[in-house]
Amino acid sequence: MPKYDKMAYASAGEMIFGTAKNPVKYGRDFTVGGGQVFPELVPHPRPGTEATKKTLVKEYEKMVTDVLDRCVAIGIPGIQIELEHVYQMTKNPDWGGEIASATKHLQEEYHRKYGLKSGIRATIADYRKPDEEDIRNSVAIETSLKTFETSAAGGADVLSIESVGGKEISDYTIVRQDIRGTLFGIGVLGSRDMEYMWKKIVDIANKYGVTPGGDTNCAQANVAMFMAGGYQDRSVPHTFAALTRAIAAARSLVAYEQGAKGPSKDCGYEDVIIKSITGNPIAMEGKTCACAHSDLLGNLVAACCDLWSNEAVEYHDMFGGTTVAVFAEILGYDVALMNTAIQMGHEKVLQELMVQSDKYRDTHGFILCPENAYEIGKAIVGNNTSYYARAKAAAIKAGQLMLGDSKLQMSAFEKESLESAMRTLDSLPEKEEDFISECADIYKKLIPGFTLANYGL
Amino acid sequence: MATVANYANIFTRYDLIGAGAAKGAMxxxxxxxxxxxxxxxxxxxxxxxxxxxxxxxxxxxxxxxxxxxxxxxxxxxxxxxxxxxxxxxxxxxxxxxxxxxxxxxxxxxGQSLEKKGTVITHTAEGDIHDLGQKIVNALLRANGYNVIDLGKDVPVDDVVAAVKKNKPVMVTGTALMTTTMTAFERISNRLLKDGFETPFVCGGGAVSLEYVTGYKLGVYGKDASQAPGMANDAVNGLGWTDMREKWNS
The missing domain is CATH 1.10.1240.10 (Methionine synthase domain)
Structure with a gap:
């Protein structure tokens, strides 16, 4: 059940990069949200190196060494490295544990030699298949939980996941522009699955004395956003993707209601809304993640970040060094600019520049600028009677904001898509049980393998 | 704080060019x-x-x-x-x-329409991200193809066995991660070894043209919407080298 009933901040104006109401400390003198932004570098192994544990561990050792060397070379004060698991690292729990251990060993060495502050996030792969198995009692979930343990024992400081509950519904509904089903898949089923998963993840984090970080709606809202794509794409309306993001905020919030402390997971674009509610530090990604995917809010999305990430960069050579070193440098200079602004008292100016760069570039940036994110946050906490109620309220608020600002231009098609979705949202039942019953009848017929039992229903 | 007088110097909304009222069906x-x-x-x-x-x-x-x-x-x-x-x-x-x-x-x-041909689709072993495959399935079916959907996280052995059994005009593989797409090359090698030269269209997420055209049979699929056109080519007798020439060069 929802727990948050008030905002962490009195206004959007209080929210700023580098500072969170509830900073977290871990790793090697590493504090996130304590007045300084740090880079979070995510290295990705080359294809083929996942063939054996030996080759994959070696690949990570090389990548992490390159990152730490570049930090020292250009004077980056601290860095978090995310071990975003490729499938093989989670499916073989000892692999994930050994790579975390190797990373910690290297970070300790650079901390000892140079005083480089550092932390490690392990993001375990969620390879459950909601339409094919009992996701609460399967080899996949048992293995994932075991890998959380080996990672924590090996040296990870922060635990995260990109959980996939409700994906069987949202995969069907996003490509059909079906807002009712998307609300059901993300807002109701995704939230319920997160409640189940995050109780277990927080227990593991507590057992090993590490920090439960956060989740991301990568499997759903990012699917909508990436499919919406750029200005030329015609896969999913951008307005629909923005509504999906607002719903995702209500869903990803569940991790913190179960005990997660942050920093949130970098690809959770909904995290600025979550920061407004929880006061927990957030990791974000924008222009620096163009190596992994494109978005239309490359500057704006940094407005309230506490970690600044690159999403994932595959390990290769470039003229300026290996990709991971190059991206560590790019991130390092980005956060240096933010930290300079903080030191000189100009952080609100820099934040405003970030926001104005992208606020009217696209609907996603528009709803995630601090003032609009804050309004969506208020809609969430003000409708906390059920996961459904708050997710629906978030979507309706996002829609109202988009329709209410004449500077946000949209094509006739985009506007009609939004208005159509708003009409559907307005027509939905008041009570969660009625909504679940309605959706169960519809989607059981349409989606083979979908079962309410996977969500405790 | 100062305000922005002219957003046109910051970004250009190319999506609004020519975006008039919908003309509708004709x-x-x-x-x-x-x-x-x-x-x-x-x-x-x-x-x-x-x-x-x-x-x-x-x-x-x-x-x-x-x-x-x-x-x-x-x-x-x-x-x-x-x-x-x-x-x-x-x-x-x-x-x-x-x-x-x-x-x-x-x-x-009292009977099914004759299909244009059979296409086998799958998502790579270790990968549960099958949305792209589902879109391919829908578009192929709507264009008159019989689709054998092997699903997600499909072992190499299962793909090879399905091709041998059903002899499709085309196989597709979807992968989000570079570390799962390596299964495609293994499938290609196994099919060739057994004498099959079925065009193998691979795409999705981090899958690249460079990678797919680095092994035999591979044809890079940039977008799901290309699938029906590629299947039409396969039915019309284009081999994987011809298809690669047409779609990937």
Whole structure:
């Protein structure tokens, strides 16, 4: 059940990069949200190196060494490295544990030699298949939980996941522009699955004395956003993707209601809304993640970040060094600019520049600028009677904001898509049980393998 | 704080160029019953397609309803999508409605329409991200192909066995991660070893043209919407080298 009933901040104006109401400390003198932004570098192994544990561990050792060397070379004060698991690292729990251990060993060495502050996030792969198995009692979930343990024992400081509950519904509904089903898949089923998963993840984090970080709606809202794509794409309306993001905020919030402390997971674009509610530090990604995917809010999305990430960069050579070193440098200079602004008292100016760069570039940036994110946050906490109620309220608020600002231009098609979705949202039942019953009848017929039992229903 | 006077110096909204009022569909039927079928397909109205198809079948033979209603409607949807008037969701819901209608007509016919060919689709071992594959399935089915959907996280052995058993005109593989797409090359090697030269269209997420064209049989699929055109080429006898030349060079 929802727990948050008030905002962490009195206004959007209080929210700023580098500072969170509830900073977290871990790793090697590493504090996130304590007045300084740090880079979070995510290295990705080359294809083929996942063939054996030996080759994959070696690949990570090389990548992490390159990152730490570049930090020292250009004077980056601290860095978090995310071990975003490729499938093989989670499916073989000892692999994930050994790579975390190797990373910690290297970070300790650079901390000892140079005083480089550092932390490690392990993001375990969620390879459950909601339409094919009992996701609460399967080899996949048992293995994932075991890998959380080996990672924590090996040296990870922060635990995260990109959980996939409700994906069987949202995969069907996003490509059909079906807002009712998307609300059901993300807002109701995704939230319920997160409640189940995050109780277990927080227990593991507590057992090993590490920090439960956060989740991301990568499997759903990012699917909508990436499919919406750029200005030329015609896969999913951008307005629909923005509504999906607002719903995702209500869903990803569940991790913190179960005990997660942050920093949130970098690809959770909904995290600025979550920061407004929880006061927990957030990791974000924008222009620096163009190596992994494109978005239309490359500057704006940094407005309230506490970690600044690159999403994932595959390990290769470039003229300026290996990709991971190059991206560590790019991130390092980005956060240096933010930290300079903080030191000189100009952080609100820099934040405003970030926001104005992208606020009217696209609907996603528009709803995630601090003032609009804050309004969506208020809609969430003000409708906390059920996961459904708050997710629906978030979507309706996002829609109202988009329709209410004449500077946000949209094509006739985009506007009609939004208005159509708003009409559907307005027509939905008041009570969660009625909504679940309605959706169960519809989607059981349409989606083979979908079962309410996977969500405790 | 100062405000922005001119956003045009910051970004250009290329998406709004030429984005006028929708022109809409340009097909219609003088026959009232077939017009309803056309409209249901164009609007992706799965709630009413059964009723209008049954109404049309009361006075027309199934092949007329199929050709002059369902397929004609779907062809118009394809045109609207190609011209940027429809988005993917409109094409998907139209294909849902069309396939529902087709099923009713085939039952009335007492047999299935002959398919253009069989395509096997799968998502790579270790990868559960199969949305791209589902879109490919829907588009291929709407274009008259028999699709054997092997699902997600499919072992190499299972893909190879399915190809041997069903002898498709084309195989597709989807992967989000570079570390799962390596299964594609293993599939290619196994098929070649067993004497199969089936075009193997691979795409999705981090899959790149460079990678896919680095092994035999591989044809890079940049977008799901290319799948029907590629399948048509395979049916028309183009081999994997010809298809690679056409789509990847």
């Amino acid at each position: 097909v219609s039927s003088k026959d009232t019953a077939l017009q309803k079928v056309l409209e249901c397909v164009l609007e992706g109205d799965s709630d009413n397609i059964a009723a209008v198809v049954n109404e049309a079948l009361a006075t027309k033979d199934p092949m007329t309803v199929i050709n002059d209603g369902l397929i004609r409607g779907m062809n118009e949807v394809s045109r609207l999508w190609d011209e940027g008037e429809y988005y993917l969701p409109q094409a998907i819901v139209a294909s849902d409605a069309m396939l529902q209608g087709l099923d009713i007509c085939e039952k009335k016919l």
